[in-house]
Amino acid sequence: MSIVEVERLSKQYPSFTLKEVSFTLEEGRIAGFIGRNGAGKTTTIKSMLNLVHPSDGTVRYFGLPIAENEAAIKQRIGYSTGTVNYYPKKRLKDLAAVTKTFYPNWDEAAWREYLQLFALDENKAPAELSEGMKVKCNLAMALSHRAEVLILDEPTSGLDPFSRDELLELFLMLKERGVAILFSTHITSDLEKCADDIIYIRDGAIVHAADTENFRQKLGEEGETLEETMLRLERSVRHA
């Protein structure tokens, strides 16, 4: 069942255009959103969350368009940018204390669990955390209100290999609970470990969106890893 439907999402900037991006996200599946820097991943994700005002297109969660159901939908989804970039001097406990008042589903036990899992000290402020720890902090916030859909913009960037592996394990655990996850990355080895679907974007347009097997069959060559496939495709465009 599609719980996220992105239809013909477009956004025009003076020097970049997101061109009719369409894909779906299924319940209990992990989708990797890949593409080079500047390909349109963040613009797509921000448009999906109404942070960027799309020029055209619709985004539906649970069958409801976000444009008319923003508050209700945001209760059921979790979002994380790469790092915490707000209130750098506020302690995590103070940020969480305010944030949780907006979520009737806030799970304090889960919050404590993720703090422990990610070795986060809630008495520290984001400015005192490394980039990797900021990612974890953002994720802990996103995961603590029992989101049914997680939309994560480059969550593994800045994480050490061990933490990245832990995070991917966590994704697999959440998937078992039926949580749908969309995460953008340019670290394609992350996808090899956990992605069910791959959405590949280039120059603001979706090149291909399919399950991992179909994606490999359609775009990959014999014995290629995803990274090699992506590199070959990007090089072929650059040399064309």
Add this chain to the structure above:
Amino acid sequence: MLKMLKKEIKLSASPLSFIFLAFSLMVFIPGYPILMGVFFICFGIFQSVQRCRENNDLVYSALLPVAKRDVVRGKYAFALAIEGCGFVLMTVFTLVRMACMADAPVYRTNALMNANFVFLGFALLIFGLFNLIFLGGFFKTSYYFGKPFVTFLIAFFLTVGVGEALHHIPGLEAVNAFGFTEMPLQLAFLAGGVVLFILFTAISQAGAIRHFEKIDL
């Protein structure tokens, strides 16, 4: 909306927004343009807007489970709360001055605006101008606030100039009434201030919501 207001107070608000409410005591300063107290209360709100931008609060707020327009309403609710507190304090101090100090020589020889209901009407007008020009101007970009603040300053000083000059115009001396005299005139100015405050704030908030909906965060 209450949650947004609490969020504003706990996270975004600058302590100066609350501390500067004390400038409502300027109502008691003789021989001083007492409308400056209103400016300082507005300046306290300005400090919170500045703090909000420094902390990337609009992105944080837009990620909360609220509609984007509620982020704007939260900011206005906070500004209105501070303005409301400032106005209540100024009203109390004005009433004290009108009731107990109307005949005090320091006020009787005051060449500037007296603390009365006309003053309160002008105070509301200035709060309304702050909402219209500064808050509305800030939300046009949700980032730049220099130009809206300078524009507000110009409007503020012009308003103070008009307020201070009015009672020097022959026939309008009654505007600067002491105590509870000339009540119909005083209350007419207060009512005018209320109407303009509501009008300016409503126009400003509607425009701010419209702009913020289209802003890319």
